[in-house]
Amino acid sequence: MSDRHVAIEAIVASHRTERGALLSILEAVQRTNEHNYLSKEELILVAKAMEVPLSTVYSVATFYAFFNLKPQGEHVITVCRGTACHTRGSKPLLQQVLKQLNLELDEEGTATTDDVRFTVHTVACFGQCALAPVIAIDSVIHSRVTEQKLTQLLQTLIQSKEVS
Numbered sequence: 770m771s772d773r774h775v776a777i778e779a780i781v782a783s784h785r786t787e788r789g790a791l792l793s794i795l796e797a798v799q800r801t802n803e804h805n806y807l808s809k810e811e812l813i814l815v816a817k818a819m820e821v822p823l824s825t826v827y828s829v830a831t832f833y834a835f836f837n838l839k840p841q842g843e844h845v846i847t848v849c850r851g852t853a854c855h856t857r858g859s860k861p862l863l864q865q866v867l868k869q870l871n872l873e874l875d876e877e878g879t880a881t882t883d884d885v886r887f888t889v890h891t892v893a894c895f896g897q898c899a900l901a902p903v904i905a906i907d908s909v910i911h912s913r914v915t916e917q918k919l920t921q922l923l924q925t926l927i928q929s930k931e932v933s
């Protein structure tokens with residue numbers, strides 16, 4: 770039995786009697802995954818340990834937006850593509866991020882670099898429209914972002930990874 774298998778069985782055992790256990794279990798499994806996501810193997814292990822159909826586990830994992838089914842980068846950049854941000858130039862900002870990281874968004878509006886250092890997401894609205902355009906970097910909201918400001922933010926981020 771792998772270490773991950775043992776860890777998942779322990780997570781399931783510690784939540785088994787809770788109401789809504791599956792949600793808590795999936796949260797814990799994602800949180801303890803090195804790349805902050807739920808792999809197919811982990812979903813299978815959760816289903817087996819809970820003795821529920823894989824389809825049940827999969828439907829919860831796909832229903833909630835905070836579950837990731839693909840590896841997430843060490844740094845997560847989220848560009849708002851809502852109307853307020855769009856009218857204030859979020860599209861060129863998104864293009865700037867993708868160009869700098871040499872990425873293309875997939876059909877779900879996300880992309881991760883091959884070295885799993887950076888993930889780019891889009892979001893429909895951060896609820897901060899008065900501060901548009903808005904970009905979050907590692908959960909820190911940056912408001913009224915300009916191309917110049919974004920260049921600085923990306924440079925700082927890229928340099929920080931090179932130092933570490």
Ligand code: FES
Nearest residue numbers: 849851854895897
């Ligand atoms: S549209 Fe971007 S914060 Fe609302």
